[in-house]
Amino acid sequence: MSLIVQKYGGSSVADAESIKRVAKRIVETRRAGNDVVVVVSAMGDTTDELLDLAGEVTPFPEPRELDMLLTAGERISMALLAMTIKGMGMDARSFTGSQAGMITDSQHGAARIVDVTPVRLREALDEGSIVIVAGFQGFNRDSRDITTLGRGGSDTSAVALAAALDADMCEIYTDVDGVFTADPRVVKKATKIDRITAEEMLELAAAGSKVLHLRAVEFARRHGVTLHVRSSFNNSEGTLVVNPQEGENVEEAIIAGVAADLSEAKITVVGVPDIPGKAAQIFTILGKAGANIDMIVQNVSAAETGLTDISFTLPKAQGPSALQALRAEKDAVGFDTLQYDDQIGKLAVVGAGMRSNAGVSAQLFQALSDAGINIEMISTSEIRISVVTRADTINDAVRVVHTAFGLDGDQDAVVYAGTGR
Template identity: 40%
Template sequence: MNLVIQKYGGTSLGDASKIRRAARRIATEDRPVVVVVSAMGGTTDTMVNLASDLTDAPPARELDLLLSTGEQASAAALAMALHEIGVSARSFSGRDAGITTDGVHGDARIINVDASRVRECVQDGCVPVVTGFQGIAAQSGELTTLSRGGSDTTAVALAAALHADECEILTDVEGVFTADPRHVAEARKMDYLSYGDMAELASSGASVLAHPSVEYASNHRVPVHVRSSATGTCGTWVTSAHSAAPFESERLTAVGVAHQTGQLRCQLDGITPAELSTVTAALADPTLSVDVLEYPPSDKVGSLRFTVKAAHRQQVDWMLAELRAADAFTECHWSGPVGKVSLVGRGFRAHHPRVRPLVLDTLKSHHIGVRDLAVSARRISITCAEHDVLTAVTYLHRTFLAAQRWPSLPRERAVG
């Protein structure tokens, strides 16, 4: 279907003037448009705080219903603004748009999209304005919300279902940068990214695109264009056409530096070899945002370190309680909060004996204490004190990305 999906984030719909600006942009499009909206800026946080003021344990069903009101308000408001300038428009809920999910409250995944009603609306010359972040459980028919950033996933899923030419993610930045441009003056916009690189950046803390949306786009080969809602300039294209060399390629490539704060660090001791696979499988639950750490080497046999978002501590504690009851480990130690900084690229695992010292020496020279370091083919992540995070981002970016050429790597040497 010859159309474009346009997703407007909360900062692009922050007040009446911004909603009118979005409406004018939609009106100037020279091809059919399907619009997906987030809640107006700050609305979701306000609702979360309201729920927290009322109860320490809000029922998941009721919390989903409460949080979904933000997107419904945005959709109705934008449809009104379009009508006001002479553009026929109609707001759609997740149910109206045919979005069905697996039914997990608060962290649902889209399993199917029946976009027939949205398609009919477009064919009638009307602009559908669809609520992001929500869908209907396939089994129960209950409203469910996706994880944070779920409006991105809604937009990509509709693009796939409608065979759209592209999915535009319209936001308050000009595209995807090599680091957060609000904190790193040397960060530069990237014109193109592969799905794999974008997925790694998103999972490492880059908030410009939600990780599930990148995963969905990759699976369905949806071209995604991240660009500013305030200008007409080209942003960053995320497509399969720009996939790079295999993960274990000998060529070293740095793509960007991402960071996360509000992380907790946990160490499990007394894990027997027989139970190690059980523990690691439990920690691999995608809803928990767990990242297993490798460095420094444990001074205790059978120890495992990982980080997790502070907001997920209770869920992890429940899971660990079951493992401990089954004698999977003997001791659990929590610490933090800590920050995590990730250098994203390719070829790191193949060259980590030389890359790792450069990362550590860069941070040490700026008095940043590294607590852990983990290496994979696409990423090198370190944990440090939260107050050191932005400094670490700045200097890792300067070392690995500010120059046009990859820095000279030291000769291989042992690192203690």
């Protein structure tokens, strides 16, 4: 008997009909002889509606109370799902994050999981019950307060439970068929990836692929959890995210996929004295301002001036505070000016096969050049190459790169008018 963890997002349980459809799938999985643990998000727009309510009563909701408020969302969906399954004649029990033993630190709104003690889930499974768990939420043991995991929380809940229960598989149900070689809304001939390593998935998620949250993939990689990303609207096989053992002979595609991201801005610090410690000084200031820096590029300094330029990208929302923090330290750092650019796009090609295949970057740059797309920044990791271009060329860039690396499928991908994640 296998133990399967299934995670359903908000769009999969948006209304009574959707909940019944999901319940049917869960019952089928149970009837096929598996133990089933289900992690569920809040229904449709519930979380946004609760956030709106909070905004109506106070401009800056207390984080502890905001967590108390938001966790009502999953409480509703999990109870409805459990009673639906009960109504179908199967035993099912719902558990809050706290009841499920999801222990976190005390950082309300963005809590980190510190331990998972699913004693009650194990008991319920042993009694033959289907287990339904509220995603996104946990419990701090010291304050005895309810916490939420923040963005990507439900995916992370599912992976953490799969690891703690030593599940055979963690299925992430969503409104798309799996992970694609590129966003099918941009690249018509994008194809579903059948199998990808967690390492590659991590780079794709970091580069803007929205199907799986970075944090959940990181957790899955660290704990060796196999993920199956698939649609809750059909029975097609989705994408397996695997963790090959050291030395395991895996034939890896040179390029697994192409991702794009329009959510970042670029800041250039112009005229920085080219002396040791200046970069450290700048990024310490930015770190204190809470900026999440992504790409960093420093040009060679012009010898005659002894000055250099440092550029970096960060989420647009953090742009103003980062600029303010730098301006406040202008004299201490000794730079000339700041340039801010929020019209950039980032493209990344990811593939574990890159390690053993030279020439991938040359091929990438050539494809962009042929299409007349200018490259403004470059950054690479072992299995990823990222470039920054103008925002309005990013979709063209993704398409030409997808074609250049031979990723185009024979037919157009099916795009669902889903509500996204």
